[in-house]
Amino acid sequence: MISVNNLTIEKNKKKIVKNISFFIKKGETTCLSGRSGGGKTSILMSLMGFLKPNEGIIEINNLTLCDQNIYKIREQLSWLPQSIDMGHGTVYDTLMFPFSFHINKKNTPSIQKIKENLTKLKLNQEVLKQNYNTLSGGEKQRIALLLCFLLKKPLIILDEPTSALDKISKKTVFNFIKSHKNITIISSSHDKEWISFCDKTIKI
Amino acid sequence: MNTIDISYTSLLIVFCVLIIPLFILFYYQTGLLKQAVISIFRMTGQLLFIGIYLKYIFEINHPIINISWALIMVIITSVTIISRSELKQKFFIIPVFLGTFAGIMLTSFFLLFFVLKLKNPYDARYIIPITGMIAGNCLSAAIIGIRSFYSNLLKDEEKYKYYLSCGANTSEALFLFIKNAMRDSFSPAIAQMATIGLISLPGMMTGQILGGSSPLLAIKYQIMIMAAILAGNIITVHLSIFFSKQKSFDTWGNFKKEIFNKNTN
Numbered sequence: 046m047i048s049v050n051n052l053t054i055e056k057n058k059k060k061i062v063k064n065i066s067f068f069i070k071k072g073e074t075t076c077l078s079g080r081s082g083g084g085k086t087s088i089l090m091s092l093m094g095f096l097k098p099n100e101g102i103i104e105i106n107n108l109t110l111c112d113q114n115i116y117k118i119r120e121q122l123s124w125l126p127q128s129i130d131m132g133h134g135t136v137y138d139t140l141m142f143p144f145s146f147h148i149n150k151k152n153t154p155s156i157q158k159i160k161e162n163l164t165k166l167k168l169n170q171e172v173l174k175q176n177y178n179t180l181s182g183g184e185k186q187r188i189a190l191l192l193c194f195l196l197k198k199p200l201i202i203l204d205e206p207t208s209a210l211d212k213i214s215k216k217t218v219f220n221f222i223k224s225h226k227n228i229t230i231i232s233s234s235h236d237k238e239w240i241s242f243c244d245k246t247i248k249i
Numbered sequence: 250m251n252t253i254d255i256s257y258t259s260l261l262i263v264f265c266v267l268i269i270p271l272f273i274l275f276y277y278q279t280g281l282l283k284q285a286v287i288s289i290f291r292m293t294g295q296l297l298f299i300g301i302y303l304k305y306i307f308e309i310n311h312p313i314i315n316i317s318w319a320l321i322m323v324i325i326t327s328v329t330i331i332s333r334s335e336l337k338q339k340f341f342i343i344p345v346f347l348g349t350f351a352g353i354m355l356t357s358f359f360l361l362f363f364v365l366k367l368k369n370p371y372d373a374r375y376i377i378p379i380t381g382m383i384a385g386n387c388l389s390a391a392i393i394g395i396r397s398f399y400s401n402l403l404k405d406e407e408k409y410k411y412y413l414s415c416g417a418n419t420s421e422a423l424f425l426f427i428k429n430a431m432r433d434s435f436s437p438a439i440a441q442m443a444t445i446g447l448i449s450l451p452g453m454m455t456g457q458i459l460g461g462s463s464p465l466l467a468i469k470y471q472i473m474i475m476a477a478i479l480a481g482n483i484i485t486v487h488l489s490i491f492f493s494k495q496k497s498f499d500t501w502g503n504f505k506k507e508i509f510n511k512n513t514n
Contacts, residue, residue, distance in 0.1 A: 093414050094501045112500045116418065124414035131411045133425060142425075143415035196415060 046071040046200065046229045047092070052101035054087050061087050064101075067247050071199075074222070074230040076240050079249035085233035086127065088249065089202050092231070093124060105200065120148050122200040123193040129185040129209070132177025139177045140192055152197045162191050165224070167217045182209030190218060194225055203232035207239045215239075252460050264289075303377065312371035319357070319380040323350050326384045326391075330489070334396040335510045344492030349391065352485025353384050356477040364473055379474070382453060386438070386478040387485040394434030394486035395493070399509070402426050406504055419494070419502050427490060434486050438479055445475065 047069040054062040062084035069075050077085040090096040092103060094115045103110040105118050132139035137159075144153040160170050166187045172180070180188065186209040193201050207215050219242050222230070232243065240246055267289060274282045306314060327346040331338050357380045361370035370376065402409060405426075412422035445451060453474055457467035497508050 093410075095410050095413075095503060097501065097503075115501045119413055120416045122414060124411065126407060126411055128407055131408055143412065143417070145424075146412075146415060146417040146421045148416040192415075198416075202414070 046073070046106060047231060048104040049088070050102045052088065052091065052103065053099045054084065054091055054096055055099045056087070062249075065249065069229060069231060069245070071229055072227050073245055074243045075232065075245045075247060076243040077231070077233045077247050077249050078235065078240055081235070083249045085249050086204055089204055089231065089233055092202060093119060093122065121198055122202055123196040123198045124202045125186070125189050125193050125204060125206055127204040127208070129182070129189050130178070131189060132185070134177065135173065136175055136177050136180070136188055137173040139188065140195065143192065143196060149196060152195070154195050159195070162195065165221050166191055167214070183211060183214050186210060187214065187218065190221070199227075199229060201228055201230045203230060205234055206232055207234060207236045306377070307373045310373045315371050315373045315376050319354070319376055322380055322384045323353050326353065326388050329388060330391045330395060332510075333392045334399060336395070336399060336508055337510055340496045340508045341493050344496060345391075345395070345489045347492050348487070348489030349387060349485050351488050352387050352481045353380055355484060356383055356481040360473060360477050379477075382474055383477055383481040387481050390434045390438060390482035391485050391489055393437075394430045395489055397433040398426055398430035398490050399497075401429055402504060403506075403509070409504065413502055419498055422502070423494065430490060431486065435479075435482065438482055442475060442479065451475075
């Protein structure tokens with residue numbers, strides 16, 4: 046599913062990722078762990094083509110990251126960013142906006158489906174009418190995670206997925222993720238509970 | 250036409266009106282006094298120069314010269330939009346020129362050919378003031394719109410990337426940014442349209458009345474020019490963003506920071 050070979054990334058002429066290689070199988074949940082500033086987020090950003098690798102080859106679902114494939118690759122993934130201020134308007138508007146994109150139209154979820162998933166994530170259904178920016182960090186993180194799964198992409202990229210969650214919410218989120226099969230997840234985190242939840246850890 | 254002439258001595262008396270604001274700027278140590286005096290001199294010099302220049306243009310009244318003058322206005326408008334939006338001329342001059350050209354010239358020519366139905370649409374008396382009024386308004390709308398688009402994109406770049414990661418193409422990912430730029434740009438013009446005549450008398454209409462036209466004729470011209478200004482503004486802002494976005498992103502759809510004049514990294 047994901048193959049990274051000798052990846053080197055430079056930022057401001059400084060190598061922040063040096064010769065990293067790894068392979069992730071389809072359906073695996075993987076965590077990139079290591080010290081802060083070690084390049085975990087940069088690797089995730091380069092998988093999505095937001096940081097161009099200086100050296101090395103990245104392949105996702107047999108597509109090599111390059112000019113021709115970049116948009117095809119992005120069509121196959123969804124991302125939970127570290128900063129979760131991605132909303133505009135109500136929570137419902139925030140959840141539905143990505144389904145206005147041509148590629149996602151066919152996967153537009155019903156209101157029933159959204160409500161079921163909110164319950165699974167222990168979120169009140171009334172939250173849909175609330176302004177996204179008024180939510181707490183933990184609520185925003187769960188809404189952003191819900192969107193990742195609603196988009197029905199084979200690959201999900203999670204950057205510090207538990208950073209705003211308390212112990213109870215973490216358990217809820219782990220159960221929610223477990224209930225979805227055949228999805229490949231690559232994440233970055235220092236959180237020990239998340240690391241032990243993942244199938245595999247790659248030290249960066 | 251029976252407009253009362255203002256003698257140069259009377260014009261000097263006008264400057265007496267400025268003594269009070271200049272004193273207030275000085276008294277409160279606003280630091281604007283020098284800038285205000287320079288601006289007053291510049292405004293006077295520029296307008297006198299244009300007055301003399303236009304006098305000759307009106308006398309010659311040659312279509313090529315008149316169209317060239319309108320084109321110069323479009324070029325100056327484009328250059329000013331880019332510099333006031335803190336963007337680099339080399340990336341934006343062609344796209345913004347194309348947007349501005351379409352916005353100003355299409356609406357001006359529409360008025361000249363189809364509304365006023367002039368025998369000589371290139372007559373200096375019509376083409377120069379009409380393109381000038383539309384250009385002046387497009388300038389302020391485009392500065393607000395383009396500035397809002399690029400500054401919001403810089404501030405919320407993560408949001409743009411997020412939409413790309415959700416499978417959006419560049420246009421889809423930019424939709425909300427364009428929407429906000431349009432809102433910022435046109436809200437003042439729309440609000441002004443709603444209150445015109447009630448709390449403000451527009452300059453063109455006032456000028457025509459002072460020039461001896463009947464108020465009803467002046468109002469008809471004002472309605473025509475307001476409609477053209479709004480159309481010109483929307484075309485200019487939309488096309489300038491549309492054309493300039495081709496220069497603002499790399500082949501992977503990533504936002505290029507080098508388009509900004511100052512160091513934004």
